Amino acid sequence: MSFDIPTGTRGRKHTSNPLVRLGNRFMIRRARRSDSASLGPMRLLVLTTVGARSGQRRETPLAWFPDAGGGWLVVASANGAARNPAWYHNLAAHPEATIEVGGRTVPVTAEQLHGSEREEALARIVAAAPNFAAYNDKTDRRIPVIRFRERPAPA
Template identity: 40%
Template sequence: MKALKPFFQWLATTDWFMRVGPKIVPRMDRAVYWLTRGRGVASDKMIPTLILTTTGSVSGEPRTSPLACMPEPGGSFVVVGSNYGRPQHPAWSGNLLKTPRGVVSFRGRTFDVSARLLEGAERAEAWAGLIEMWPTYDRYTEKSGRELRVFRLAPA
């Protein structure tokens, strides 16, 4: 699958995928997560992917989102609110702004995390690593017309 990564990176930047991807990819990831009893998600074959459970900012109910992530030494993860290049920020990022904690499931491990929105030099440093890992984030920034939110999820 790693040999196909350049193709999938190109596909992820197409207008068609940015319209259709949000309807297909999260459902597929949730289905594989359920079928493997939390040991994996489909997208993890292309890019590291975790399952984040946040508290809904309006409902107060648990909300689960599969997210591409950049694992860091020490067990933290960096995640991006790309929302597939859509103009609005994804709901999970607003949930973290209101309640900056959640639960992460990653490759069979589940644990509590605290979330922090990255800004300034800290965001710029993380952004460089994110772009190296998944260059499509630049296209999502361009297409969305907004600065994508970047969070660090640290084990609580």
């Protein structure tokens, strides 16, 4: 498993400001309040990672899509920004994370999809939520698709 998408040379401006953070807090509360929180055709989960540099706990609301193998798929689109989102770098450093989805907290391991597996997953995601197709047009970065798989309970 490798997280290997470099920064692009063009793309939408990466925003991190108080308004974005406030919106994320609202979406996190929304995702936690409902067993089936959604935003249009997309369902929401809350990803909890460990900061790659800070070591601090980080929470991020993300749209997710079902994986054919029973996992959860997310797209590190950052709205077509030239840089990958911070949560992507956090997962690259610490692929074991937790997600809150469907009213439960699930320990997961993240893996980046590559090749035909990525292309097939992205095609299913775009079919379910066509707005994801536009992100590819905004940047020259290859947008990562990440699969979360539930970790087995410790013995």
